[in-house]
């Protein structure tokens with residue numbers, strides 16, 4: 491299968507430099523409009539698709555991001571490997587502002603979002619113990635090292651609803667849980683990517699120490715932006731280094747991401763809701 495790299499850019503990442511044949515294109519989905527048009531083009535001869543999660547001009551809040559439309563649109567464009575870039579607060583002294591983390595676990599504390607493509611009339615339960623793709627994550631780690639970025643291999647990301655940042659008590663609680671990072675957008679994005687059988691990697695850019703650190707001011711937007719300004723170039727360099735590492739052919743995924751739906755569907759074919767099945771054409775057409 492052809493490898494197509496998708497990139498979802500987070501806060502501060504609204505553009506993707508260095509794409510050949512670049513053009514912004516509107517993609518319609520049965521789940522509504524994505525956050526913005528999608529920038530498509532080529533890097534190292536491979537197709538790439540870039541979507542700013544909050545839209546250009548930062549229009550969507552973490553709760554209003556159309557996560558299902560975004561993932562469906564990526565799948566519809568043929569994306570096989572999806573890299574999500576996110577600004578995050580850190581619960582660890584050694585994960586300092588400016589560092590990158592290849593996230594490998596999540597704790598979902600969001601409560602106001604549509605979290606599945608499936609539901610009444612077509613029920614599915616995908617495995618999610620290992621929520622990121624090991625192959626794509628390893629490639630992101632190598633790409634970050636190649637780009638000269640200080641990067642940590644593995645980390646647990648708490649997804650909070652927001653939009654307000656955490657209280658000090660919440661920050662200390664998340665830290666006591668053993669979490670490493672906090673942000674507002676990785677969920678349900680990672681869950682939906684798994685349902686859509688995409689290889690998904692989460693690249694966190696640490697922007698602050700949230701609200702627990704006695705030696706640092708509690709997070710606010712100004713501090714996030716100040717750190718992001720110096721880091722967007724690093725994210726672009728990581729993505730540029732990634733394409734040649736992966737190569738143009740997407741072989742069978744070692745983590746099974748590309749077959750996540752093999753044993754997930756529960757609803758008997760005769761009992762399936764035809765309208766919902768029609769909406770699932772891109773996401774689950776392989777098994778429906």
Ligand SMILES: CSC[C@H]1O[C@H](OP(=O)(O)O)[C@H](O)[C@@H]1O
Nearest residue numbers: 500501552576577673674675714
């Ligand atoms: C601008 S600070 C809070 C904002 O930044 C992060 O966005 P993203 O994950 O899309 O990079 C965080 O999740 C909040 O949405």
Ligand SMILES: Nc1ncnc2[nH]cnc12
Nearest residue numbers: 577578579672673700709
């Ligand atoms: N401390 C923090 N909490 C939630 N989202 C963030 N995004 C960047 N820093 C954050």
